[in-house]
Amino acid sequence: MENSTDRALKLFIVLSRASKVISEDAHRLIDKYGLNPTEFAVMELLHHKGKQPIQKIGQKILLRSGSMTYVVDKLEKRGYLERLLCEKDKRVTYISITEKGVELIESIFPEHAKNIEALMSGLDAEEQDAAINLIRKLGLSVRNLS
Template identity: 45%
Template sequence: MNRTKEAFKAFVGVKRTNEYLESNVKKDVSRYGLNITEFAVLELLYNKGDQPIQHIKNRILIASSSTTYVVDKLVDKGYVDRRPDTNDRRISYAFLTEKGRELMVEIFPPHAELIKELFEELTDEELAAFRKTLKKISVKRAQTN
């Protein structure tokens, strides 16, 4: 086996798969007037609760300045609000407003179903192995940064 050639083919395959997945997700969330980054913030707050804005940046992998911009847009739309940390004024938390929670209660279940359908060609075992393989690569990435 030519490992370099196989690694390149795997890389191209991951890129193509990512484009396919991302285009489907973008199409889905755009129906609600959201972009993929806004949805990622809403999904994080919906599933994990209130988050320090700096933590959001790390969780959804966007630049710090972009995090503030995205949160500002979600605040303007009425889906998110901020509150300062009572112990450390340098820290602000983002949280879902009632309007944001209502939106996510409506749109998250069908979105989760779409994600499940995008992976329906894989058996449960293949999906678990795929996740484990991707994690190996992303853990190595995190250690080198």
């Protein structure tokens, strides 16, 4: 019988390997369009949520502010994003997706969503719901440890 440490290590390895395989497959599609996963995440967030303060984008996609600025700079140079100064607080900069960015994300997202659906199809709907709840519970418990 496994002890709690062995079981925890096994779970960590299984989660890590599954995450790596799933991410690599999902990123292959994004790479085809000349984006890296972080760039795609920023554009997807802005497309679905509208303009956001640059700090909030970093928080939502778990990226440090220095890295966030670099990603936004790259996407802005390519014409996919634009910076907008906040009228009420000049210290706040909003990032908005441009029409060119919308066209790109709308050309990628349906295929991306289908790909994710296929990647998750190893579990039926009930198993997916159970996995969502268990992994969320695990993530929240780890956050509470910090």
